[in-house]
Amino acid sequence: MNPTTTKEQPALPQDALRAFAAALSSTIGLLYPDAPVAEVSFEAPRRPEFGDFSTNAAFSLARIAKRSPQDVASALIDALDTTQPNLRALFSEIVATAGFINIRVAPACWRALLAQILRDGASFGQSAPNGARVSLEFGSANPTGPLVVVQGRTLSIGETLADALRYCGYDVFTEWIINDAGGQLETLGDSLYARYRQLFEPAYVFPENGYPGDYLLPIAEQISKQDGASWCARPQSEWQPFFAVFARDVLVAEQHATVERFGVRYDLWQSEKALHDDGRVKAGLQRLVDGGVTYERDGALYFRATQFGDDKDRVLVRADGRPTYLAADVAYHYEKLKRSDRVIDLLGPDHHGYIGRLQGLAEALGYKGRLEVLIAQQITLMRGGEQIAMSKRAGHIITLDEIIDEVGVDAARFFFVMLSAESPLTFDLALAKAKTNDNPVYYVQYGHARIASVFKNASPEDAAAASAGATLELLTHSTELALIRRLAELPKTVANVVEHLAPHRLTRYARDVAADFHQFYTERKILVDDRDTRIARLALSLATRTVLAQVLGLIGVSAPEHM
């Protein structure tokens, strides 16, 4: 773009950067014709005194130029000033420091961006659809009991990731797989049947490997209510499938309810049993057979996993004809890979050893590099410094519902996504529900509520004028400009979350936005007597509220009007 046109229409920071990159590239070509053509990229320096953006272009040129990076950077800036004198209009500072070229975008550009936030509102920074389809699977659980704390973490991370992908223009399809095939469904049926029989014969023996815990009891009572004791006299071949499917349906419905209560929605709840029943498992296996990556031994069908880096080959179909879990995964991943450009599995901590096998599978199916696997690490549950012991076998479980009851959805969603997925998380229930200043959820929500409160005290006329963004040039204070710069980071931050599958970075950003607002709020009274100043500060507050609401929405936390 031509910088001279900016008089009438102030350039946005990203336009200014683009102009700078283009100018710098051509200057590099002029000064160092032998240098390989490289794109000039920018990063945000860690320290604010180094400017808004910096580029390290001089480092790679230093060797060719046979001069120090600092000399190269200085020479580039001098040349820029000679050949592109108009560039200075867009920047308040262009300096060479320690080899970096640090630039500060003119305040007018930042105000132009603020005006854009006010115009775009809730859709600020969102990318247009990019046509790429993403399949995201997360949270999936066995249908043998209530959801527990680990699923809370994968649900939080997965849903935030899905929303971040959508924000960046991806066509996201979220799916949950119900592991309702094989022996565990039978065990579930046996367990429920025992609970049912115990209603009539308290001495009836509970199966040794059954699922303990009280949660099957109400389901047994439900059957007793509708059918009485009639199942007691029926043969196993009749009650077994009935109790298994009955239990599954009730438990999956409960899981569904918990998931929705947690603010998470799926596009598909896929039954694994259905994959077997409708022949898709067979189709997936055939794909592997056709690809020549299987063989038969002792009557069983094997996948040549070692060919893809696994320790040993894996059984797909047992000698008796029953397929293994891996067979279903073959089919399901084949289906997901067929219909998606990018497949992401977010798995629990017990699936470490499974990553390589899944990726080998994707490669064997002909989709090398399309599958990404992210593991959410373990959670240790605490209450005020005391570790809470949990044992599924002994029937001591703390359900996700109980956690939501105790700390609320907002705190749970925020805490579960706050740490990077690969580091183990200690979740302290006492801290999560503490309404004190060491609770980061409230810190961010308080920022939003504070702004809402200011607007309650402002006149409707002022609020309308603020959203039109008429007097933004009065925003000159350091806290005001710092806040605008922070708000501008939203799109880049979400893009970064998507690129690195790192949703925890959103919580940090949320805290940064809140912190910058709280500082601004303390330093500059918003509802001052001077009308233009008042409206300018209201406009900044409004934009902040928009961004805070967007970030909180991505994290799955409510943005309260008052606290």
Next chain:
RNA sequence: GCGCCCGUGGUCUAAUGGAUAAGGCACGAGUCUUCUAAACUCGAAGAUGGGGGUUCGAUUCCCUCCGGGCGCACCA
């Protein structure tokens, strides 16, 4: 034994290969007759487990050792 993840101040964490490693908590001192003090300001203290390597530059990538966690089924 094999594989994966993690070792950062007193403590919990952060840091697309960048500059003087950043925040919260805890500790000390201040700031409300003014828009929500669930906030803000200042201070003290102080960390990348050890050793190699790649790089102009490593908390980040590679190797190795030490320490912690988890997983290693013809279960799902």
